[in-house]
Amino acid sequence: MESFYEIETTCRRAAKASGFSWGVAEEIGKTVRSLEIMGLPGIKTFYNYLSDVKNDSFSKSSKILLKNLENKKMYCPIESSIAILDDCKNLFKNNDVIDFNQMAHPLLLIPMLNRASNIIGKKISISFDNIEIILNYNESLVINSKGPFPNQTNKVSIQSMSTEPTYSKKEYEDLYQLSLETFVEESEGKLSGAGAGLTDND
Amino acid sequence: MKQVLKNNKHYVDLRPASEIMKLSRLGSFHQSKLSFLRSFIREFKDWDFQTELFNLDKNGYGEIVYSLSSGSKSYSLICFANHLKDSERSDRVIAKKWDSSFVLFDGIPSSEDVQRLKNNVPLQEKGRTTYKELALSRANKSVRTFEHVVQSLSEGKQPDKNFLSKVGYLYRTTAVYGSGKFGLADRFRIADRTELQGPFRLEMMLVYFVRKFTIDQVNHTAKERNPSQAIQLDDDIARNLGIGNSTGLGMAPFIVNHPTLLHQWIMAREKALQLVRSVQNVTIEEKKVFQKFLTQSIGNMKTWVTDSDYQIVKNNQLKEDLKIFIAYFDISLDIEYFWNAIYLWVSKHLSDEGIEFIVSLMMEPYGKLVEPLSYEMSINEDDHFTITGSRKASEIKKIIEDHYLWLISVDFEKKENISNFWYYSKNKQEPRLSNRFEEDGSENELPLAIARDIKKLYQEICNVDPESTLAEFLLSQKDLRYVVRRVLMCEKFPYSEIQDNTIAETIIPIDMLRLKLSYFGAIKFDPKSNLWLRITMYQGAPLPHEMKFSDDSWPYRSLN
Numbered sequence: 091m092e093s094f095y096e097i098e099t100t101c102r103r104a105a106k107a108s109g110f111s112w113g114v115a116e117e118i119g120k121t122v123r124s125l126e127i128m129g130l131p132g133i134k135t136f137y138n139y140l141s142d143v144k145n146d147s148f149s150k151s152s153k154i155l156l157k158n159l160e161n162k163k164m165y166c167p168i169e170s171s172i173a174i175l176d177d178c179k180n181l182f183k184n185n186d187v188i189d190f191n192q193m194a195h196p197l198l199l200i201p202m203l204n205r206a207s208n209i210i211g212k213k214i215s216i217s218f219d220n221i222e223i224i225l226n227y228n229e230s231l232v233i234n235s236k237g238p239f240p241n242q243t244n245k246v247s248i249q250s251m252s253t254e255p256t257y258s259k260k261e262y263e264d265l266y267q268l269s270l271e272t273f274v275e276e277s278e279g280k281l282s283g284a285g286a287g288l289t290d291n292d
Numbered sequence: 293m294k295q296v297l298k299n300n301k302h303y304v305d306l307r308p309a310s311e312i313m314k315l316s317r318l319g320s321f322h323q324s325k326l327s328f329l330r331s332f333i334r335e336f337k338d339w340d341f342q343t344e345l346f347n348l349d350k351n352g353y354g355e356i357v358y359s360l361s362s363g364s365k366s367y368s369l370i371c372f373a374n375h376l377k378d379s380e381r382s383d384r385v386i387a388k389k390w391d392s393s394f395v396l397f398d399g400i401p402s403s404e405d406v407q408r409l410k411n412n413v414p415l416q417e418k419g420r421t422t423y424k425e426l427a428l429s430r431a432n433k434s435v436r437t438f439e440h441v442v443q444s445l446s447e448g449k450q451p452d453k454n455f456l457s458k459v460g461y462l463y464r465t466t467a468v469y470g471s472g473k474f475g476l477a478d479r480f481r482i483a484d485r486t487e488l489q490g491p492f493r494l495e496m497m498l499v500y501f502v503r504k505f506t507i508d509q510v511n512h513t514a515k516e517r518n519p520s521q522a523i524q525l526d527d528d529i530a531r532n533l534g535i536g537n538s539t540g541l542g543m544a545p546f547i548v549n550h551p552t553l554l555h556q557w558i559m560a561r562e563k564a565l566q567l568v569r570s571v572q573n574v575t576i577e578e579k580k581v582f583q584k585f586l587t588q589s590i591g592n593m594k595t596w597v598t599d600s601d602y603q604i605v606k607n608n609q610l611k612e613d614l615k616i617f618i619a620y621f622d623i624s625l626d627i628e629y630f631w632n633a634i635y636l637w638v639s640k641h642l643s644d645e646g647i648e649f650i651v652s653l654m655m656e657p658y659g660k661l662v663e664p665l666s667y668e669m670s671i672n673e674d675d676h677f678t679i680t681g682s683r684k685a686s687e688i689k690k691i692i693e694d695h696y697l698w699l700i701s702v703d704f705e706k707k708e709n710i711s712n713f714w715y716y717s718k719n720k721q722e723p724r725l726s727n728r729f730e731e732d733g734s735e736n737e738l739p740l741a742i743a744r745d746i747k748k749l750y751q752e753i754c755n756v757d758p759e760s761t762l763a764e765f766l767l768s769q770k771d772l773r774y775v776v777r778r779v780l781m782c783e784k785f786p787y788s789e790i791q792d793n794t795i796a797e798t799i800i801p802i803d804m805l806r807l808k809l810s811y812f813g814a815i816k817f818d819p820k821s822n823l824w825l826r827i828t829m830y831q832g833a834p835l836p837h838e839m840k841f842s843d844d845s846w847p848y849r850s851l852n
Contacts, residue, residue: 093423095472095479103716112739113773120677151767176681176763205678 098123101136108143110168117172117202124201128231131197131239138241139167139195148194153177156186164194164242171202174248178206182214182250193218193246197239203248204228212250218243224251303570304632306562308786310698313558315792319803320606320644323847324652325659326560327813329829331666332496333842335487336360341836343508344368344400351375352513355410358501358836359400365487367426367494368397369501370406372414373509381432383466383538384720390416390430392463392505396498398424398477416467416474417721423477427470427498431463431506434536438462438510441525445514448521450529457532457595460816460828462506464536468495483672491553491669492812503535503830527835531849534831537814540824542722544804545714548740548794551778552671555785557811560665561651562787565635567661568654574630578657583621585656588848589649590614592815600819602802606645613646659844676784679777681763685756688765688779692750695782698791699743700750711797714740725801725823743793745775813847 092100102119106112118136125132142148142164149160151169154177158165170190174181181188193199196218207214208228216223219240224232255262312318323330345357353375359368373392380389395413397405405424412419416430437451437459444451470492472478482488507530514522547554571578596607620637627633631654638650655662693700704710713734717724728734739745749772756765766773782788793799802819809817814827832849834842 091422091475093472093475093478096475111770111773113775113777114770116677116774116777120674153764153767173763173767176679176766177761179682180761180763209678209680 094123094127097126097133101133104136104140108140114168114172118168121168121171121198121201124204125197128200130200130233131237135195135197135239139198142194142241154181154188156188158188158190160190160192164192165190167193167195167198171199175202175206175209178210182206182210182212185212185250185252188248190246190248192242192244194242195239196243196246199246199248200225200231204231207250210250212253214248214250216246216248218246302566303572303629304566306559306566309695309789310791312562313787313789313791315790315800315803317644317648318790318807319800320648321561321807321810322649322652323810323813323815324561324564325655325662325844326557326564326666326669327811327847328490328492328496329499329813329833330844330847331490331663332493332500333833333839333846334663334666334844335490335493336497337834337839337842338362339839341504341839345406346508346512348373348509348512350516352509352516355406356505356508357401357406358504360497360501361400362487365485366400367497368400369498369505370395370397370401370409370413371502371505372410373505374414376432378435381435383432383464384540387466388418390414390466391433392502392509393430394428394498394502394505395421395425396427396494396501398426398482419474421475423475423481425476426482427468427494428474428476429465429468429495429498429502431465431502431535433463434459434461438506441510442514442517445510445525446518446522448518448523450523450526453529453532456529458597459536460532460595460831461534461536462510463502464538464826465499465502466538467542468498470495489667489670491557496812499535499537499829500833503533503833504836506535507533507835527838531835531838532832534828534833537827537829538820538824539805539809539827540722541724541801541805542720543808544725544801545723545738545740547804547808548742548790550673551781551788552673552676552785554790555781555788556669556671558787559785560669563668564655564658564662564665565651568658569629569632569635571631571658571661572628574626579630581657582653585653585845585848586614586618586621588850589653591850592848596816598816598818600825602800602822603817603819603825609643610645610649613642614649616641617646617650656845656848663844676781677777679762679766679773679780681761681766683762683780684758685753685760685762685765686758688753688762688776689750689758691779691783692746692753695786695789696743696746696750696779696791699747699793702743702747702793704744704747708797709793710741710744710795712795712799714738714795725799728795739774741795742775742778742789744795745772746779748772749775749779815847 098119101122102115105115105118110118122132122136147164148166149163151173154173199216200223203214203216204225205228207225214225221235339360339362342359344359345355348354353373356371357368359366371392371394376389376391393414393416395409412421421428437456440455441451441462470476507525511524593611598604624634638647702709711727711729712725713728714723714725715733715736715738723738752769762776800822802822802825805825806817809827814829815831816828817825819825832846834846
């Protein structure tokens, strides 16, 4: 079995050989490695993606909008996710939904959007073909599918998630009160000890 | 030793990157307390060394397993020694057979592990290893020294010390691989181990074990050759044998491909110098340590043998520098911030070779100040990989003007400034350098033409709206993405870039090798051309049974 170093290096070179610039190829190497580390089929997806690159199946990259509607060709997941990553602070500032109507190999979006999640400090959700993914600050992801993953989807939606808590105020307060039971009440003797609060103002 | 901080600052500033990062300066660096060979021995000196398996036949072929253990942690080297015809022996990376091959194993290997590795390790690049293996290497005998030592020992006499001191080793390694290559464990699997918190720790461990193997093999072979008369190699001679290494251009791009790591290495050295120059009151004992190692170094330089005109000039320059320096040092005054005064004089009167030699030597009396810096020489490069696309074009322009001023005036339309290109050789599976105007293949140029491409970035960024963002700029400038990343790194890591044109006609790649090898702790630089050189590692280092007593002064031990 190949090491993740080998996977990254081989995919970076393969990307360069397929016409990408070195800077983009570096991003691709890290993308495939990241998918494989997460247990997702990075190499297989990248392998299939390169066939589409060869067949000139993708639209030219352009500025990412909230509605990205392409009529003739598919959106490239690498170019799209790089453009989102580079502009993530702007694109996700209002938690708007970013839609693409035709996206090839949407699995390849995950690693760079996970890095974007880390930069903006918010979780990011991706949904396509009944697959829901939540990206957590480039630390982990939650996904509701073991695959197979589509080579193309008619709609992919990407949205940063508000940082509303997933718990009630009471639940947290109860836990906090419980945590106080690990503290020790200070007696008169302790209060007059070294560095003790009350005597510091004398 | 008392250090004084002025307004929470050190007595002196760090040396600026513009002074240090020129290739001619970097190519004059010498081993120091921060070198990886030395920090390896400091880290592992209290570990227990064992020979776990010794299975060599009468010709010295077979397997040996060594281990280093501390508590529940162990690392093992599995050595495979094979017969090799003289006609098959080659130090080049394209060789397919070697006298011996080695793999560093995580833990103590089972007999099944040894058998599995026996089928793969001698094949090197053509074999496969797993995440249980940490580093891989091979080595060839220096036939003249190996045979001389075996024959002498088998006749009951010690080998000729003068002859050995000129070569300095019994074996030369031709490559040491780690960090995920050929299936080896990825770096992240071991990154949290405290004993491995220094660059190339595992590779240095492997080479240290290999040195022990070479000594065991000569002793064993001599004994088998003449059981009744053979004697063991004297420890004093064995200690003065290191491991040779042939290093070609494959290593040179490493320091360009790992900018943040390069910064950490240089920064540690610069911080060490700053700390030493900021010592207010220098004791007589501290001066004596410096003086002693200076004297021993000058003695050892007699064993630096090379046919390279380039290296001969550098070595002679160093000797000349030290002659001038000694005359100055003998009359230097006992003043506050003594080392700062010494450094200022040295930087004014000596060549790059002499300056950097003295800088290394100035660290020697100050283990407590300098040695902790060796733990700052690694970095998680991925933490600095992502481009901040919200940065403005005007900011990028400013960073280039602040950190890359030297290249703005270079004309990359001129042939002499772009005459070379770096590529990855299909035949040799390693980076190489060729003339762009004479050789094919420049369309597959590696991203190592940093100066040329940053100049292009500068020109392009000057032509866009200063308020526009990098995200907007990179939509249409994908070819410049890799240098944008570097420029942003350089803002935070000023020692991350070599300040020279690595594709110029005048490039001396051997300087790039020398820089890296000096950090390894190599000595006896012996260039065989502009493109490859031989060095020696661990010469004078304690033998495994002496490690516990090492005081880190071994690089200065007299070699004779």
